[in-house]
Each structure stands twice: as structure tokens, then as C-alpha cells.
Amino acid sequence: MSRQYSAFALARHxxxxxxxxxxxxxxxxxxxxxDVVIIGGGGHGLATAYYLAKNHGVRNVAVIERNYIGSGxxxxxxxxxxxxxxxxxxxxxxxxxxxxxxxxxxxLNFNCMVSQRGQIVLAVNPVQLDTFARRGNVMRLNGIDAxxxxxxxxxxxxxxxxxSKEARWPVYGAIMQPRAGTVRHDAVAWGYARAAxxxxxxxxxxxxxxxxxxxxxKVTGVETSRGRINCGKAGIAVAGHTSHVAKMAGLRLPVxxxxxxxxxxxxxxxxxxxxxxWGAELFYLSQSDKGGLVFGGHIDGFNTYTQRGQFPRIQTxxxxxxxxxxxxxxxxxxxxxxxxxxxxxxGSPFISRTPLKNLYxxxxxxxxxxxxxxxxxxxxxxxxxxxxxxELNRCFSLDRFEKGRELDEFGIGNWTYKQ
Amino acid sequence: xxxxxxxxxxxxxxxxxxxxxxxxxRPKHGTGDLKEWxxxxxxxxNPKGPHTEYWQHxxxxxxxxxxxxxxxxNEIGGLA
Numbered sequence: 399m400s401r402q403y404s405a406f407a408l409a410r411h412x413x414x415x416x417x418x419x420x421x422x423x424x425x426x427x428x429x430x431x432x433d434v435v436i437i438g439g440g441g442h443g444l445a446t447a448y449y450l451a452k453n454h455g456v457r458n459v460a461v462i463e464r465n466y467i468g469s470g471x472x473x474x475x476x477x478x479x480x481x482x483x484x485x486x487x488x489x490x491x492x493x494x495x496x497x498x499x500x501x502x503x504x505x506l507n508f509n510c511m512v513s514q515r516g517q518i519v520l521a522v523n524p525v526q527l528d529t530f531a532r533r534g535n536v537m538r539l540n541g542i543d544a545x546x547x548x549x550x551x552x553x554x555x556x557x558x559x560x561x562s563k564e565a566r567w568p569v570y571g572a573i574m575q576p577r578a579g580t581v582r583h584d585a586v587a588w589g590y591a592r593a594a595x596x597x598x599x600x601x602x603x604x605x606x607x608x609x610x611x612x613x614x615x616k617v618t619g620v621e622t623s624r625g626r627i628n629c630g631k632a633g634i635a636v637a638g639h640t641s642h643v644a645k646m647a648g649l650r651l652p653v654x655x656x657x658x659x660x661x662x663x664x665x666x667x668x669x670x671x672x673x674x675x676w677g678a679e680l681f682y683l684s685q686s687d688k689g690g691l692v693f694g695g696h697i698d699g700f701n702t703y704t705q706r707g708q709f710p711r712i713q714t715x716x717x718x719x720x721x722x723x724x725x726x727x728x729x730x731x732x733x734x735x736x737x738x739x740x741x742x743x744x745g746s747p748f749i750s751r752t753p754l755k756n757l758y759x760x761x762x763x764x765x766x767x768x769x770x771x772x773x774x775x776x777x778x779x780x781x782x783x784x785x786x787x788x789e790l791n792r793c794f795s796l797d798r799f800e801k802g803r804e805l806d807e808f809g810i811g812n813w814t815y816k817q
Numbered sequence: 818x819x820x821x822x823x824x825x826x827x828x829x830x831x832x833x834x835x836x837x838x839x840x841x842x843r844p845k846h847g848t849g850d851l852k853e854w855x856x857x858x859x860x861x862x863n864p865k866g867p868h869t870e871y872w873q874h875x876x877x878x879x880x881x882x883x884x885x886x887x888x889x890x891n892e893i894g895g896l897a
Contacts, residue, residue: 639865641861641862641863641864641865642863642864642865645862645864650856650860650861650862651860651861651863652859652860652861653861653863654837654861654863655863655865655888699834699835700830700835700870701835701863701868701870701888702888702891703865703888703889704888704889704890704891706891708818708830708831710829710830710831743858743859799855799859800851800852800855
């Protein structure tokens, strides 16, 4: 049980250097049985456990993580948060997430370094700017902040872009969400783990789920590398391994696992003060607090569970960066890495009941897992506690393809590679 | 990743287009069973291991072929 973090605690530790900080979360052995077992100790799994305990009073919960906390996609994303979605369902869900982000550091008593520096999406032709105006109108009607910028306004905010006549993709304008920004992703994992642990949730690391114990269509427990753990309900939140884990329960899902790469350059002085996204190709860039430019693009384009990216994608993304911001050509790429994402046919996620009575599914996050973390945990906890979806995640049901209720946000599921 | 095209030989994967799982059986035309079409179109085994899949040499001879590849390691098992 770790103590409250505060300015006084900092001062106390500064004056008493020998006083060690307590572990942020407990490391218990698994109990034989829990009310709810969450499979996957990533951002979504930990957030779910936290909101189960906080909002629904379900505290006899275990989060089972195959590796260590923060080892998966919660530590591999590009840390962006935004709620500039247009399709009904997504709009309200991601705005709920944004509101939770805004109060998260206080809620968790952990500094998540939420930085609402604004996201600017550049239009590279007049038609695109028209579609941005439409998207902005939809956002504003839903109470979300959106501003349309013309070329002159963009030049003031982002003076370092290529505005020359030779620019391959001229900047016509942009849509901006001032409340969007970045969050320190590791802190999100640690903050949720600590807050959940303080509420009585058992976080069990280095424990791999190897199978489900079934009684007909009911899950009664999970087999793990540390023995059998019985449970009243089980929830899957394992991102790229969603198909793999669901298969243990006999489920076949509308999911393919793909790799998305991310990149960071050597650190430079502050120059990019916003999150900048590009309309010519899927490309987004921000500058970290350490000074490195952090950016990413499309998935590699074929399904894989390896976290090794292929070189052609690195080349494409670097070309995007240089085309948009010519000064980037002078920088060296410091690191690049890959994360495995569960891509769905319509590019939208699942937070849902499953055909099995007490097994729940959170997955299919495609490109948008990190920014959804708080709302995902919040609604998934509701779904598990009440055995029913919340209004905010009803549209993310597993059976939406059967019912013709696809949520086709920009069509950026894996389908784009099959056309 | 190097992919063996049956016509052009070993070429870099960037010359190819991925065509998805090649083990699914497409329902017969005129079959009205929506569940069967749904399962064919939307569901994937997505195994963490050997996988048989379609590729097209789109920037080369444009031939479609079936390839076996281990999704867990990207190891190419050859034409399938």
C-alpha cells in the first residue's frame, strides 16, 4: 500500500535521503479465486481493474500480466490523445476519454504529464479542408473543441513547415483541436497500477494465461504459468494477442494482428509545440519533453506477431517527415520499434460481451488504443460489472458485423490493404 | 522480408501486396446463409504460428500465389 504522493512527501524525502520510496504497487502471489480476472496488464486492463474497484466496488480483482507492467503497447505508442472523431459512437466515446484524461493525474494521484498542446491536422488540398470543416462542425455540435485554420494561421503556428512553391503537398489549412495533446504513457500504466493496487486489486506480473477452465459455456477459471486461478468473470484486454487468447476459449474473432512502427530522433531544442498530423499520408509527429521528435505512420501491411518492423515502412515514414518538415532531414533517427495491434475490418474496437456467458472482450484497437485508455477501462468495467454495455460502448459490440452496424471511421482497418 | 515469387524468384516484400488468409473456403454463389458469409468475410484464425496466405507480386509479374509463412517469426516456409 503506497502513500499519497504530494509536495510534502517530496519535501520529506528530500530532507531524509535515506527514506526509501515505497513500491508503487504490491506484488502478491495469486489467490486461488477472484470475482473478476482481467487478462492483460496493459493500460486498458489496469484501467478496467481500477474503475471496477472505484466505480463499481468490485475489489476482489486480479490483473494477470504475461510480462511486466508497461512492457506492451502502453509503452510503445506515440503518446497522443485527441477526440476529433466524426462517426456517431466514436465521437462521444473518445470525448469521454478526453475528459477522463483531463482529470487523470488528480484522480490517480500520479503525475501523468497530460499536456494539452493541441493537435493540428494539415489539409493538403481544398477538398480536404472542406471535409475537415464538416468534421469540425460535427465535433462542435457534440461539444468538442475544433477550430478551422487557414494557411496564414497555420504559418504562424507552424513556421517550420515547407511553404515553398516546390512543396509536393502544399498546406491549404488545417483543423485544430486545442485540447488534444500528449500524455506520458509509462506514467499511465504505473499510475493505474498503483491506484488499482491501493484499492485492493492484485496485480500479478510474469504470469501467462495458457488456457480457460470451462463449464459448458461458462468460464470458471484460467490456467496460468503460476497455476489455476478460479474466477467469477474473466475479461480479455491483450491488444495484439486478442485472437491468440480468445482462441483458448474457442472464439474466432474479426481481428488480424499487424505491426505498427514508431520512431524517435535525436533530441533537439523545442521547435514543434503541437501534435502535427498530415493529410497527404497517415503521418503524425510531436516533440517529446526530452526533445526527440516522435512520429509514426501506417502499419507495415501484413499480419505478424513479431515486434520487428520492415525497412520499407521506415523509408516511407522518413520521406513523409522530410516532405512535411524539411529540417528533419538533418536529424538522425535514434530509435524505432514496433507494437502489435489487433486490426478490425472497420477500424473500430470491441468492448463487449461475448458468446460465452461470463467472458468479456476488450480489443481490436487498431491505431487508437492509447488515447482510449481511460474510457476503455471505464466502459469495460461497467460492461463486466453489469453484464451489459454502457451507452458509450454499445456501438463497439462484437456482433456488429453480423448486424450491419459497422463503425467505419475513415476506413483505416486492415481492409485498406486488401483493396 | 524476402518473398519467393514463383515467376520472378526472391524479391523484397515491398514489391508485393498482402492478400490475407488463403485457407478460407468461400461460400458458393447464391448461398443465402448470411452467417456463413459473415464468417467467411469477417472472421480470421490469425494464428500465432504457421499461416497460409495470398500475396500478389503487384510491382512485378502481378501473379497471385499462396505462401506459407510463420506469423510468429516471419519465417517463410515456401510456396503453398
